[in-house]
């Protein structure tokens with residue numbers, strides 16, 4: 001069965017490509033390499049260089065291949081950048097998903113998995129956060145994902161497209177064999193930054209705010225291993241063959257504070273990892289943790305990497321063997 005993975009040269013997409021190949025799918029990756037890496041794409045996948053914002057390129061792709069389903073990862077992904085340059089998100093991300101959905105539905109594609117985000121929940125009434133929570137995007141980035149979810153709703157109603165939006169909390173870790181991992185051109189994610197300090201590439205990690213209403217005063221996030229994301233994608237895709245469309249909040253259901261991440265990284269790496277205390281960052285919520293009850297009950301999904309230490313070990317293996325990422 002042939003499937004399309006947009007953004008399959010990126011961090012999360014490249015891991016899902018490998019899991020899909022292992023599960024027996026034929027995989028076509030479509031990526032403009034704006035933040036992804038050609039070397040991250042498994043040799044057994046076909047790579048097509050192209051940009052979703054160019055509808056002609058999307059049409060050429062669908063004219064050349066027949067897809068049973070689509071995994072849509074391609075997107076700009078940075079919350080702070082989206083506050084500085086909102087139209088990269090409110091226009092480019094939105095046009096990218098619109099072009100993809102317009103052409104896909106014209107070609108009768110039946111199943112679609114969207115990378116959505118916890119940034120849909122800027123004012124959660126309850127932690128952990130369930131699918132019942134109101135969608136209040138926290139940034140133009142989150143808004144672009146909320147719009148993509150709405151586009152899907154209409155494509156189901158009009159064309160019968162089956163979809164699943166997976167709202168990831170904090171993706172983390174790397175393939176356990178260490179050959180692919182996280183390498184964003186601008187790294188904003190805590191675990192890679194902490195490991196760059198362990199490698200001596202940065203002097204220290206700044207903890208932004210120690211006066212939040214949490215047990216140690218630092219922000220709490222839910223870190224989910226990239227291969228656990230991958231198994232959820234495959235499970236969600238397969239469930240759409242005979243099940244309804246739906247949205248799932250996707251995390252381990254357990255939160256760790258910034259302080260706990262640093263301490264765990266010290267244990268895993270054996271390095272001191274100096275810390276400086278900084279001001280709170282605008283827009284950071286004290287705690288973001290997923291209620292994963294629905295995906296566990298409906299898909300039988302369980303995270304394999306439930307402990308933070310196991311997640312950081314895989315990331316450390318990748319960063320040690322690729323200290324400069326894919327291009328080092």
Ligand SMILES: NC(=O)c1ccc[n+]([C@@H]2O[C@H](COP(=O)([O-])OP(=O)(O)OC[C@H]3O[C@@H](n4cnc5c(N)ncnc54)[C@H](O)[C@@H]3O)[C@@H](O)[C@H]2O)c1
Pocket residue numbers: 006007008009010011012013030031032033034035036037050051052053072073074075076077096115116117118167168169170171172184
């Ligand atoms: N990393 C996280 O913690 C996290 C959390 C929630 C949601 N997500 C979502 O998961 C998805 C993947 O995130 P990631 O961390 O792997 O990011 P990434 O930047 O590593 O991957 C994105 C990929 O999409 C490609 N791309 C971007 N715009 C494109 C376009 N117009 N046409 C074709 N290709 C394009 C990039 O070159 C890159 O390979 C994104 O949709 C992101 O919003 C990520």
